[in-house]
Amino acid sequence: MSGIPPYATMPQRVWYYTFRVICGLIFAFLITPILVVMPLSFNAQDFFTFTPEMLRLDPEGYSLKHYRDMLGDDGNPWTGLWIGCALGVAWAAFGVYRRGSVSLMSLLPVVVLSLFGLIIGKLTGATGDWMVALRNSLLIAPVATVLSVGFGTLAAIGLSQPHVPFRRAIMAIMISPMIVPLIISAAGMYFFYSRIGLQGEYLGVVLAHAALGIPFVIITVTATLVGFDRSLTRAAANMGADPVTTFFRVQMPLILPGVISGGLFAFITSFDEVVVVIFVGSAKQQTLPWQMFTGLREQISPTILAVATVLVGISICLLATVEFLRRRSERLRGMSPS
Amino acid sequence: MSKAEPMLAADGTPLKKSLARALRRQKMRALMLIAPLLLFILLTFILPVADMLYRSVENGIVSETLPRTVVALADWDADGGELPDEAVYAAMAADLHDAANAKTHTKVGVRLNYEQPGISSLFRKAGRKAKKWDPVADGPWKDQMIDLHKGWGDPAIWRTIQTYSPPVTQGYYLNAVDMRVGPDGAEMRPENEQIYGILFGRTMKMSLMITLSCIMLGYPVAWLLANLPARKANMLMILVLLPFWTSLLVRTSAWKIMLQQQGVINDVLVWIGLVADENRLVMINNQFGTVVAMTHILLPFMILPMYSVMQTIPPSYLRAAKSLGATNWTAFWRVYFPQSVPGIGAGSILVFILAIGYYITPALVGGTTGTFISNRIAFHISTSLNWGLAAALGAILLAVVLILYWAYDKIVGIDNVKLG
Secondary structure: OOOOOOOOOHHHHHHHHHHHHHHHHHHHHHHHHHHHHHHHOOEOOOOOOOOHHHHOOOHHHEOOHHHHHHHOOOOOHHHHHHHHHHHHHHHHHHHHHHHOOOOHHHHHHHHHHHHHHHHHHHHOOOOOHHHHHHHHHHHHHHHHHHHHHHHHHHHHHHHOOOOOOOHHHHHHHHHHHHHOOHHHHHHHHHHHHHHOOOOOOHHHHHHHHHHHHHHHHHHHHHHHHHOOOHHHHHHHHHOOOOHHHHHHHHHHHHHHHHHHHHHHHHHHHHHOOOHHHHHHOOHHHOOHHHHHHHHHHOOOOOHHHHHHHHHHHHHHHHHHHHHHHHHHHHHHOOOOOO | OOOOOOOEOOOOOEHHHHHHHHHHHHHHHHHHHHHHHHHHHHHHHHHHHHHHHHHOOEOHHHHHHOHHHHHHHOOOOHHHOOOOOHHHHHHHHHHHHHHHHHOOHHHHHHHHHOOOOOHHHHHHHHHHHHOOOOOOOOOOOHHHHHHHOHHHHOHHHHHHHHHOOOOEOOHHHHHHOOEEEEOOEEEEOOHHHOOHHHHHHHHHHHHHHHHHHHHHHHHHHHHHHHHOOHHHHHHHHHHHHHHHHOOHHHHHHHHHHHHOOOOHHHHHHHHHOOOOOOOOOOOOOOHHHHHHHHHHHHHHHHHHHHHHHHOOOOOHHHHHHHHOOOOHHHHHHHHHHHHHHHHHHHHHHHHHHHHHOOOHHHHHHOOOOOOOHHHHHHHHHHOOOOHHHHHHHHHHHHHHHHHHHHHHHHHOOHHHOOOO
């Protein structure tokens, strides 16, 4: 149904275009709220709406002051940058030495490690509200992700074996953290973790977030395993590989895209989670979304828009990565990438 | 001729047995892989939720703090209209003396206050004096205590203490459905005290509205995506997936900014001249704001399952229907739509399940009229500290969600949940 057939009658043509317009409006509904925050975050005033200067595209109306407020001026970004850069150069040099050839890709470690160094350096010793919150988020989310990916991948492989007793029930339990309303999980964890002394502790928040991320890992990894050809593992075993070697050399490379996208889902779940952390965490674990939540509730300051813009940037990167992985996985499994 | 020998495996064991053993080993291996995660989920998630459910019936505090009174009150006939006798008062005085020294008397007062407002002041007042009492020497207690606070001479107070002395109670659940224990067993609370029924009703109604608007907005988009050439569909799919990946807080704050009275939408409407500057629309801190923001947040969860079902419907069916003389509408309604119903069902249950448990968005854009039951639960946990009631409300919400989850599993199958 691409294009309009030449024999279409007038009403059909009218409907065809009306339908396109309706769909366009729905897409606009989906995307506008995300786009609106971006220009507003450059507002020179402390307003949440477009000022006349902004509408005239007057440079006076725009400024980076909300970003400056968000970043603060402490922390050690340059030290971090230099250390990261140095490590990156060392890594790149080692890579070039080993491969014996230089390409543009050899520069990748330099760029990545410099960026990491910059961020880590900025966050160490920073005292601004937003930077502390970001630091807490970045301390919690990766650890929770590693936990959910580790447990989740193993279990997904177990679940995809041909004969699993109680498969349905086990699956239902494992997906339940996604289905049970967050407030109920939060309440239960709050009561239970207070009993065992994990409430208000870093470990408590990490465990809670790992539990919330597991369903996403299970779903994505089982989806990848559906297309997995079992005869490959049998072939590996046939040639004398033990199960561990088979797993890491044969199965893992094939399901890696699914594992990584599951990990990204788990990461964003933890990175974006508010309800559970409010109840299970204490002020010491105030994460970025928590800070945004209090910000929106109490003193609504335009700095939130700068933070929101940065977060949208992060989600665009994550989305791009997941899409790239999905296509790669479909190619690896011999499906035509759509 | 002997009977047919059982077939043997290479090592001499009967083949049947050998196969069964292999199967058992395979099952064990699968379970070993699953076990760590299952244990992890049980400890970090299932156990906490079970603990919360237990809290909704737990009532140990009365019999722990007032052990003697509970025993003495057991034989008292609450329907007689008479006050309990001296023995009960003496037991209460002794319990209060101990409780006041252990500083637990206010807790039991607060607990009983949930059931009958006013009791907590009785316990606070008596507790202040009770520290200095000598429960044995200072008796008799009946008149002394009634002098201290005339509430101790009210049979209704004693009835409440008696009703809530067992270690397990259904009181929180009655509370959660706007009922209470009256003289003739469970009864409805007076009209003006009924809040949870309204709140549950509102949560359901608004979740339904959100689900319906998601269907209305999601169906055309899913149809378009499923019928466009793959390349174009992928480009448009990004517009659906980007909101899906964007932080919930970002989207909620965006709606807060767009919907407020000095916000972008009102500005545009005023600029067009549709709305006068002095009566800008109130679109936030009410139900409208919650429904709009949550529809936006949950729309991808509707579009994705619809899209994956519609992708499997061959477009040739529609062409066949038309070539047999159906109008566009008939072809769609009689041929295409029935095949897309599973997608609508999957998306609707998912959106509804997610909607009724929402907390953040209603808390930020809902004001007072647009809040959900979750907000009330959070209020009872962190502000009023009535954890039993919070647990009971949570248990009811959980029951609704689990029924829907079960339905989802039956209709769609949890293996078929797709993300992106």
